[in-house]
Amino acid sequence: MAETPEITFRDMQPSDAPALYQIECEAFSAPWSISSLTALACAPNAVARVALCGGEIVGYYSLYRSFEEGDVNNIAVRSDLRGQGIGTLLMQDMLAACKQKGIDRLFLEVRASNAPAIALYEKFSFKQYSIRKKYYDATEDALQYALLI
Numbered sequence: 001m002a003e004t005p006e007i008t009f010r011d012m013q014p015s016d017a018p019a020l021y022q023i024e025c026e027a028f029s030a031p032w033s034i035s036s037l038t039a040l041a042c043a044p045n046a047v048a049r050v051a052l053c054g055g056e057i058v059g060y061y062s063l064y065r066s067f068e069e070g071d072v073n074n075i076a077v078r079s080d081l082r083g084q085g086i087g088t089l090l091m092q093d094m095l096a097a098c099k100q101k102g103i104d105r106l107f108l109e110v111r112a113s114n115a116p117a118i119a120l121y122e123k124f125s126f127k128q129y130s131i132r133k134k135y136y137d138a139t140e141d142a143l144q145y146a147l148l149i
């Protein structure tokens with residue numbers, strides 16, 4: 001694995017939306033729109049953070065909280081920088097932010113074919129608890145994972 005670049009984190013801002021949209025388009029077949037990303041950055045019930053390298057956004061994650069629970073919306077790293085430990089740093093930041101805000105359990109869904117994401121979640125001890133058959137495009141299963149922080 002290449003050496004992890006120097007990364008800093010901060011809360012997502014509405015003006016980040018265009019840069020986030022570019023990463024969304026690389027990462028997901030149904031990307032969030034710029035207006036959804038702008039709304040996410042303003043949502044009072046969201047925990048949404050970006051990873052920066054040399055002043056540029058290189059990754060991000062977001063979740064919606066409800067009391068002590070968090071539902072992860074997305075986590076993504078710019079495609080040319082994957083496999084260098086940035087996803088791991090994003091997940092560490094997510095867990096630290098949750099602890100700090102009193103969120104003690106996380107839920108997420110992931111495509112059954114998404115080996116890198118599944119490896120990242122399992123590295124952080126997320127456990128699969130269920131499956132939604134043909135959830136994506138009526139063809140691909142969603143694996144449901146949870147973590148008690």
Ligand SMILES: CC(C)(COP(=O)(O)OP(=O)(O)OC[C@H]1O[C@@H](n2cnc3c(N)ncnc32)[C@H](O)[C@@H]1OP(=O)(O)O)[C@@H](O)C(=O)NCCC(=O)NCCS
Binds near residue numbers: 077085087116
């Ligand atoms: C999932 C994602 C965020 C991981 O980011 P990343 O920066 O590549 O992650 P890291 O380099 O920190 O690697 C984390 C772990 O994932 C695993 N991993 C990384 N790349 C992998 C690959 N191509 N295949 C299998 N496992 C992989 C490894 O287990 C690695 O841990 P290790 O190096 O300690 O063994 C990134 O692949 C991504 O943005 N994917 C597209 C968006 C996406 O699918 N998000 C999840 C939606 S549910």
